[in-house]
Amino acid sequence: MPHLAPALLLLLATGAPPPATDGVAVWRRPATGAKPAPVVVGWSSLKLEERTTRDVQLGVERSYRGVTLKALLLAAAQRTPSEDTALLHFKNGMVVPVPLDEATLGRLDLFVARVVKDGTGAFVERFDNVVHERSPWMEQRAITFGTNKLVAKDAFHPGLAAGTTKFTPWAHVDTLTGVELVNAAALNQTMRVSSDARVLQGLGVFEQRCQYCHGVRGTGASFGWDFVKPIPVHTWRDAESLLYHVKFRKLAGAEQGLLMPPQPDTTIDEVRALWEWMKAVSANELRPYAP
Numbered sequence: 001m002p003h004l005a006p007a008l009l010l011l012l013a014t015g016a017p018p019p020a021t022d023g024v025a026v027w028r029r030p031a032t033g034a035k036p037a038p039v040v041v042g043w044s045s046l047k048l049e050e051r052t053t054r055d056v057q058l059g060v061e062r063s064y065r066g067v068t069l070k071a072l073l074l075a076a077a078q079r080t081p082s083e084d085t086a087l088l089h090f091k092n093g094m095v096v097p098v099p100l101d102e103a104t105l106g107r108l109d110l111f112v113a114r115v116v117k118d119g120t121g122a123f124v125e126r127f128d129n130v131v132h133e134r135s136p137w138m139e140q141r142a143i144t145f146g147t148n149k150l151v152a153k154d155a156f157h158p159g160l161a162a163g164t165t166k167f168t169p170w171a172h173v174d175t176l177t178g179v180e181l182v183n184a185a186a187l188n189q190t191m192r193v194s195s196d197a198r199v200l201q202g203l204g205v206f207e208q209r210c211q212y213c214h215g216v217r218g219t220g221a222s223f224g225w226d227f228v229k230p231i232p233v234h235t236w237r238d239a240e241s242l243l244y245h246v247k248f249r250k251l252a253g254a255e256q257g258l259l260m261p262p263q264p265d266t267t268i269d270e271v272r273a274l275w276e277w278m279k280a281v282s283a284n285e286l287r288p289y290a291p
């Protein structure tokens with residue numbers, strides 16, 4: 001296995017998923033303290049299928065060759081019964097959880113595309129950049145892709161708050177680099193740093209709206225800033241200012257190349273609870289992962 005060694009080294013060095021130059025790394029999260037043991041599923045070991053599907057990032061249909069997330073998981077390892085969720089790790093630092101039950105997997109129907117059919121009918125390894133909502137005052141940096149692209153057919157994600165229509169993590173993901181198998185309840189326990197009801201409500205808001213892009217204490221997603229380190233967010237934004245940050249786009253976002261999407265349906269009640277959780281998780285270490 002020529003590509004396994006560098007992948008392992010990288011994982012040991014940083015705890016981050018290895019780069020997916022010739023495949024996707026799959027591993028199970030070990031109990032706290034143990035080292036993860038990734039298996040790199042190389043593209044050469046997978047049977048690619050062709051699929052014409054709507055791509056939620058482009059808003060149009062495209063023909064891709066690649067594999068379903070399900071096929072990728074089957075090629076990697078047998079899941080243990082306690083592993084009910086896959087954390088999808090992306091090149092840009094996003095981490096998106098996907099429950100692995102049949103109904104959800106069927107509804108999501110995620111496809112890991114390796115090549116795309118271009119205008120001439122040839123399959124090429126070059127995915128179109130994605131730029132969201134161009135306007136005179138809002139031109140964001142483009143999402144670019146490496147050797148694969150995760151294609152979601154629509155905005156659906158089972159973890160979003162009911163009624164969320166303007167935000168979906170799938171609009172922002174790029175290249176799939178790793179799949180981490182976890183037990184969702186055990187993962188949630190690591191972030192229950194207090195038993196206060198308001199704090200726990202805030203954790204729920206984090207999980208529904210922020211965890212795809214932000215982590216805490218060096219754990220979780222790293223597309224946006226860590227909420228605790230080096231500077232705890234709650235110390236420099238009060239709940240009102242945090243609400244405006246989440247709800248609206250920045251006027252200077254274009255010049256600054258900002259990428260955080262607005263979530264216009266966010267309420268002050270949610271953000272006040274979220275702020276309480278941010279404060280609690282800044283004062284307390286995460287709890288051990290004990291599946």
Ligand code: HEC
Pocket residue numbers: 169172205206209210211212213214223224225233237242245246257258259260261274
């Ligand atoms: C799709 C990814 C994404 C989601 C979801 C997301 N953010 Fe961000 N966030 C970013 C990125 C990227 C940045 C870095 C600045 C930028 O590019 O906009 C950022 C920056 C921030 C910052 C630091 C910048 C500042 O001006 O204070 C805060 C605070 C923040 N986000 C809070 C949140 C909160 C709270 C949520 C959930 C309610 C959230 N974000 C959801 C991507 C995201």
